[in-house]
Amino acid sequence: MPVSHTSPVSQKIALFQENGYFILRFLTTDLGKNLDQVLDRIQRTMAHLREKRRH
Numbered sequence: 001m002p003v004s005h006t007s008p009v010s011q012k013i014a015l016f017q018e019n020g021y022f023i024l025r026f027l028t029t030d031l032g033k034n035l036d037q038v039l040d041r042i043q044r045t046m047a048h049l050r051e052k053r054r055h
Contacts, residue, residue, distance in 0.1 A: 022049060 006014075013023050024045060026038050 018025055024042060030038055
């Protein structure tokens with residue numbers, strides 16, 4: 001049996017992506033100290049994905 005060299009987190013992310021989800025990850029410290037930047041990143045990513053789906 002082949003040995004997997006990917007972490008359980010990486011495997012979960014891959015499973016979500018295979019099922020059409022887009023994953024954004026942020027550090028806990030960024031959520032606490034840079035929340036405005038995190039929210040801006042989420043909004044920009046969502047806008048980009050919406051625009052991409054239109055084409």
